[in-house]
Amino acid sequence: MAVLLLGLVLFLGVHSTRIVADGWRAGMLARLGERPWKGLYSLVSLLGFALIVWGFARARQSPVVLWTPPRGMNHVAALLMVVSFVLLAAAYVPRNGIKARLHHPMVLGVKTWAFAHLLANGTLADVVLFGAFLVWAIADFASSRRRDRAQAITYPPGTARGTTIAVVVGLLLWALFVVRAHAWLIGVSPLGL
Template identity: 35%
Template sequence: MMGGWAEFVAALAVFLLSHVIPVRPPVRPWLVARLGARGFGIAYSLFSIAVLGWLILAAARAPYVEVIPPLPALRWVPILIMLPVCLLAVAGLRAVNPLSFGGLGRGVFDPTRPGILALSRHPLLLALALWSGAHLLANGSLAHVILFGLFAGFAVMGMALIDRRKRRELGADWARLAAGTARLSPRGLPALLAPRVLWPAALLYLALLLAHAPVIGVSPLP
């Protein structure tokens, strides 16, 4: 039994350590000094995605222990939720975001036009929370409950932790930059429907739908 769980435990440990060590002083300043703030953000995002992919595959290969019975209706939940997840992910990655991580947009953030940050300062974490909750309901094995429950908790707690860290780092600038933003608010919903977000998100949704079975080994369709 332990042999069957070894890969999942190892992947989970690497995932947790990868989200603790690189952002701690003095590691983060050392990496930023060598890669630049933008380079660090890109490298950290790519590394996190790779570790996340490994963890998802390891959970699928772990021994099956049922926690939530597989109800057919629950298989529709990820299908429906993944479109807003893709919208949030694309909007978050394209944004200029000094208040969280993952914003790869160029330029200077304009607090009077916060865009997706009016909906959430942490669009990628919000996407992660929705993705996790939807997949937890549809995948009720012990490994998946641990995996997606951890992700959901990580996303929700991460919003508060990043807000606290950014307040400390930005000092007096925090109030000015965050004035038109929110941790969660419907005010920024129109930003999800901008063509520069909508079309890439639709393509991402389709790509994930088509790649799910060959990559994960399970069809996402009910």
């Protein structure tokens, strides 16, 4: 569990600099320059992510069961994951109505992903991993919205085409992940496929 916790501290820590230390982040960006800052940020993120994967895999070998989710929660989680993947796609598809309306769909997608997995899993490692990401996503979304208001940031209006592309790409990614990638990457088929 210590490896998982260290990974979460590194990964979510570096992703929290705008939440808790935006002034420090701006100073480091000015001192180091954009490319070196992004390189350092990426290096710490990758190290944290690798430790999260390794630590979670180790924790799953000796699970501490806190509760057994009610029957059917994996199906509720799968439906929430549809929303999560659409939000993820909306973060990258230009001029879609989802991003125009919600402003930070990636963070909302992480929030939905974490909540869905908390519903469907009841081990200590699950609560630590998905709970940490849920708390981070809530804090990051609130911080991002405050920063948008303070800087009077506006988002371009969405188009029907952009919104349709975001939804279709999200649905395709969800289907691919449910049918193949989740079992291959995580070792568990979310719907028992």
